[in-house]
Amino acid sequence: MGFGAIIIGDEILSGRRQDKHLTKLIELFSERGLKLSWVRYVGDHPSLLTQTLRESFETGDIVFSFGGIGATPDDHTRQCAAAALDLPLVLHPQAEQIIRDKFGDEITDHRLQMGVYPQGSDIIPNPYNQIPGFSIRQHFFVPGFPVMAWPMVAWALDTHYRHLHHAEDYVERAVTVWEAYEGRLIDLMERICVDYPTVTLFSLPSFAEGDRKRSVELGVKGAKDEVAAAMSCLCKTLSERGYHWEDK
Template sequence: MQNESHGTVSDAAHGFGALIIGDEILRGKRRDRHMARLIEVLAARGLALAWCHYVGDDPERLTCTLKASFATNDIVFSFGGIGATPDDVTRQCAAAAAGVPLVRHPEALAILLEKFGDEAYPKRVLMADLPAGAEIVPNPFNRIPGFSLRHHYFLPGFPEMAWPMMEWVLDTKYRHLFHPEPQADGSLLVDDVPESRLIDLMQEVGAKYPRVKVYSLPSFTPEGQRVELGVRGPAEEVAQAIEALRRGVDALGFRWKNAP
């Protein structure tokens, strides 16, 4: 396994994170689609997203955000801001956050020259200026690469480019983290119940089945308050834990039905 400075991380990784970068997201000019897709892609491999941050194109704020995420062991996918226009500042901020200079990456330069020839200069070639120590993330859509630095993966903002690149990273570098056993999610809809009345039951089921996560999602309907009470984790234990929740809700005297 490569060391952390070259883009992979040990089994001690805390989880998966996402950075969605761009003023256009925060101002409503574009709607983010990356987070939902990343959740799907991770779930298909038995993994889950631990956090997601939205950050605009402010260099100081983005650099601070990257410094904080570099300080963790999380595996982070960053979407957007790696082009050559003045508002694309992710490459520069990643270098500043890591405390390394921008250098012209020879492999990225070769790709750009092969694709654009003399038209790579003077502007497109800037996309080959990457933080020192970065590695290439291949782009099957138009070949203009993303890059990795430590355990972060910097991808374009365009979904048609970023999504296959994201899957390549997971399948190439982190297959050893995929869950070998099926994962599941099961829940009940419990009517007319204050969420606080379910806390003891949730704690009991969580203690009995420590490999599952017990959760509650309250909502309000025209008929009154409703709580979605559920568990997620290894499929075999989820089946047992959801049955324990059913029995517990029955014992408390509340009405429930299986969530769709």
């Protein structure tokens, strides 16, 4: 089981709007010692969105979906989620009450449509304007507006997945290896992966430009004790091979 994200909207793919959700989602995850496994961008195309959600539901991952849950003609997420699960759309009674309380005598059928979800959904509270999002099968559907979406994601992480948080124990460490070629360090990377299978290794090369020297940023992330052991082995081997390195 991993964490994924689906970011929906033609306006993002066309460049009319810049996506801000991915950076914030990574921040929210990092604060809780979690990490994002994958992200997909999808336009407002019902058949493509339905197929994307069908594939996403099949993964068993915990997924956050941004956008398309309103009641305008270009909002398709609620309908596509239902189609992906072969479920009917129904007006959620708690969502209905929240929407009726908000709009009072100004309630309309179009506004009530914002409370229509795949059958069996739960609501996600919206602290900004009270119109809820919904969740089903470990998928959390929130609006595209950051001011609404981000508190709703934080609520879901803290309410449903607090037992997965490990911010205090999850760390990331890296060193910069100067004048190194990534290809000549592959055997060391493979050794770290075999000897310390619970950590995640990463390698980011930088090429010489002007006064900047060639280097490789080499590091691991994971549980604190395992990271410390893996980095000790990595740095010791780098020194034995004659590389100059320094902590990031």
